[in-house]
Amino acid sequence: EAQVTQNPRYLITVTGKKLTVTCSQNMNHEYMSWYRQDPGLGLRQIYYSMNVEVTDKGDVPEGYKVSRKEKRNFPLILESPSPNQTSLYFCASSSSWGSYGYTFGSGTRLTVV
Amino acid sequence: QKEVEQDPGPLSVPEGAIVSLNCTYSNSAFQYFMWYRQYSRKGPELLMYTYSSGNKEDGRFTAQVDKSSKYISLFIRDSQPSDSATYLCAMTLEVLIFGTGTRLQVFP
Numbered sequence: 001e002a003q004v005t006q007n008p009r010y011l012i013t014v015t016g017k018k019l020t021v022t023c024s025q026n027m028n029h030e031y032m033s034w035y036r037q038d039p040g041l042g043l044r045q046i047y048y049s050m051n052v053e054v055t056d057k058g059d060v061p062e063g064y065k066v067s068r069k070e071k072r073n074f075p076l077i078l079e080s081p082s083p084n085q086t087s088l089y090f091c092a093s094s095s096s097w098g099s100y101g102y103t104f105g106s107g108t109r110l111t112v113v
Numbered sequence: 114q115k116e117v118e119q120d121p122g123p124l125s126v127p128e129g130a131i132v133s134l135n136c137t138y139s140n141s142a143f144q145y146f147m148w149y150r151q152y153s154r155k156g157p158e159l160l161m162y163t164y165s166s167g168n169k170e171d172g173r174f175t176a177q178v179d180k181s182s183k184y185i186s187l188f189i190r191d192s193q194p195s196d197s198a199t200y201l202c203a204m205t206l207e208v209l210i211f212g213t214g215t216r217l218q219v220f221p
Contacts, residue, residue: 042201090156
């Protein structure tokens, strides 16, 4: 089954403790992206990657890092999480940049206390 | 001004009603216009997409784009309780930009 898999689904952590949210897709998509979803603000793009070793900032990149060493994986790294990063995070992939066919993961609900 | 504006709702309608969901946008260069549906505790899933002005129909769903007015709509006919979800409009130029979503509840 074609899918984007995120882990973990739920995470509670403390301020300052580094964490990684993993994202993997099995569709051989070139384009991958991370979004955060907050009430009243909708989905906002954090980082995106057009291909292996090619990443760029989205609208809200502060406090996040990403890497794209393999085509299928696009982890999101929070080096020093803060409470304002408490949110619902989604990874998405697409066969090409700027197209319509985005597939989303099921989300990671992160709480930073 | 946000690039994409969407009425947040919530909308509550009886089963069988016709539902109209709307978005306006400011950038005339947007290429694809999409509607995503998001069930609770799930990721958004693509419902419909179009790239030209006019209507596109898929079963009970009709997507409408009016590029001259910078306005898109999603119509749901004969709405069902299973349609209860948040509906997000989205548009692409180089990246995907979402509206804030409209929560819809269809009650039996």
